[in-house]
Amino acid sequence: MSSKNDSITINAVPNTASSSSDGVNNTDQEKQPTKGIAEATIIEQAPSSHPLLSLFKRKEKHRPDDIATQPSVYDDPLKAEQFKPSPKYENLHRFDPSFRWTWGEEERLVKRIDWKVTAWACIAFFGLDLDRSNLSQANTDNFLEDLGLTTNDYNYGNTVFLVSFLLAELPSQLVSKKIGPDRWIPTQMILWSIVAGSQFWLQGRPSFLACRALLGLLQGGFIPDLILYLSYFYKGTELPFRLALFWMANRLTDVVAPLLAYGLLRLRGYHGYEGWRWLFLIEAIITFSIGLWSWFMMAPSPTQTKSWYRPKGWFTEHEEKILVNRILRDDPSKGDMHNRQGITIKMLWKSLADYNIWPIYIIGLTFGIPAGPPDRYLTLTLRALGFDTFNSNLLSIPAQVATTINMLIMTYISEIINQRALLGLFTQFWFLPCVIALAMLPENTPHWGTYALITVLLSYPTPHPMQVGWSSRNSNTVRTRTVSAAAYNICVQIQSIISSNIYRNDDKPLYRRGNRVLIGINCLNIVVYIAVKLYYVYENKRRDKIWNAKSLDEQNEYRENTKDEGSKRLDFRFVS
Numbered sequence: 354m355s356s357k358n359d360s361i362t363i364n365a366v367p368n369t370a371s372s373s374s375d376g377v378n379n380t381d382q383e384k385q386p387t388k389g390i391a392e393a394t395i396i397e398q399a400p401s402s403h404p405l406l407s408l409f410k411r412k413e414k415h416r417p418d419d420i421a422t423q424p425s426v427y428d429d430p431l432k433a434e435q436f437k438p439s440p441k442y443e444n445l446h447r448f449d450p451s452f453r454w455t456w457g458e459e460e461r462l463v464k465r466i467d468w469k470v471t472a473w474a475c476i477a478f479f480g481l482d483l484d485r486s487n488l489s490q491a492n493t494d495n496f497l498e499d500l501g502l503t504t505n506d507y508n509y510g511n512t513v514f515l516v517s518f519l520l521a522e523l524p525s526q527l528v529s530k531k532i533g534p535d536r537w538i539p540t541q542m543i544l545w546s547i548v549a550g551s552q553f554w555l556q557g558r559p560s561f562l563a564c565r566a567l568l569g570l571l572q573g574g575f576i577p578d579l580i581l582y583l584s585y586f587y588k589g590t591e592l593p594f595r596l597a598l599f600w601m602a603n604r605l606t607d608v609v610a611p612l613l614a615y616g617l618l619r620l621r622g623y624h625g626y627e628g629w630r631w632l633f634l635i636e637a638i639i640t641f642s643i644g645l646w647s648w649f650m651m652a653p654s655p656t657q658t659k660s661w662y663r664p665k666g667w668f669t670e671h672e673e674k675i676l677v678n679r680i681l682r683d684d685p686s687k688g689d690m691h692n693r694q695g696i697t698i699k700m701l702w703k704s705l706a707d708y709n710i711w712p713i714y715i716i717g718l719t720f721g722i723p724a725g726p727p728d729r730y731l732t733l734t735l736r737a738l739g740f741d742t743f744n745s746n747l748l749s750i751p752a753q754v755a756t757t758i759n760m761l762i763m764t765y766i767s768e769i770i771n772q773r774a775l776l777g778l779f780t781q782f783w784f785l786p787c788v789i790a791l792a793m794l795p796e797n798t799p800h801w802g803t804y805a806l807i808t809v810l811l812s813y814p815t816p817h818p819m820q821v822g823w824s825s826r827n828s829n830t831v832r833t834r835t836v837s838a839a840a841y842n843i844c845v846q847i848q849s850i851i852s853s854n855i856y857r858n859d860d861k862p863l864y865r866r867g868n869r870v871l872i873g874i875n876c877l878n879i880v881v882y883i884a885v886k887l888y889y890v891y892e893n894k895r896r897d898k899i900w901n902a903k904s905l906d907e908q909n910e911y912r913e914n915t916k917d918e919g920s921k922r923l924d925f926r927f928v929s
Contacts, residue, residue, distance in 0.1 A: 417457030438688025517569025525574020542644030725852030
């Protein structure tokens, strides 16, 4: 497909002035020949509107029989040809620019996708986190002492896991893009569950580190693979909240896992084995079952849902046309590659070299570090405060419930007010008083007071799902969206590696030095979020100035002949 068709993000708007999903003001509406036709370049927005005011507006209601086909470039014959999907696009046979449907039909279909795709994704993520985080519950059952390990060995094991996880991210994403996430994700789950279950037979430091490394390699690409899969079914404005539900499963695991551990760790002594061994084995069996089920649950795309075990598929031909055309009207760049088409070295380099996505990667390196060590050491801290094995697991639950609720609220608000950097900044101001208090906490503080402080800190509204959607929205091609999901997650894993080594053995039990480091990183994050916000605002204004100075003929000539791709196009605007 030509470069001009390789990188456009469409923001559909109604004929009346409204807030765009990219937040770009149209300062040149008089020049537009077809008012109401959405364009990747210029978006109508009411001049008097303010992002915070949108928070108090009631969501626009549509009657079920109203036409849901949103205006887009496909309504203009000239632009429609410029943004035509690739001949290799797997859903091309359902693409029809003249096709119309109602809101009632679309909303029913989105609900069905939520049950068939998002609900499954949440269960799959539950399986990932069950095997990824159960080391924390094992610690409450004398895991380190039984294997003769120190907290530094524990840190080293986490670092080995995270480095392996990081190294697997991009290769796994490339494999997923080549053979399809519907094949690769179930394979990953089955393989890592086998390794997770083998931890039943751990004997010491070498076997512990070997299992950590293998788990990291097999789990590494799961998250970006699943994000890519979800993008096949949802519009850009729908994806962030689904990702929040996706990460809600992560937090739900942190609620369910301690409850499972509360029962499974009581098996200590059963057949002569420690309780943590049974914990690893039984939870691995659960993940193995989810992996097998996923082979039969996943479909390659909205138009490829039929199989020998599902002869009727999920959708009718009419429903498939709705699903395909609503996605392409929202973002024509999703039609620029086949879902089984691999990323070449040249395409990979172009995507990694897209420096306009780097600000989000920079955020990914440090945004969650202020809460990282307190979260990772929560169960060990609770044991040190005098709580027993079972209460330590149960007391970790309230913070996980609170942060889940706050995450969903933040992600929802980010789409309503069309702001991301400012909400990420809010999280940093949530952290700051808490980490300062941790650094100054008197030694004789009552253990319930320390617990309350850590619980408040760990109840923060994580911006992570919002930032994954942010990276996807600013990518503007399938290839960059594929690579950026992995690249951002690599940065998050680097963050976890840094976080795993801030609390050291010689600094316990209060970790004064470590908490001072967290304060410094917290202040750095505040500066980073402000800088990223200013960068995207500046870049959008610069492009507005250049684009609005062009005549209509010059704009058409640019779209026809430009060599610019992805986010480098002058007719693309960033969300910030």
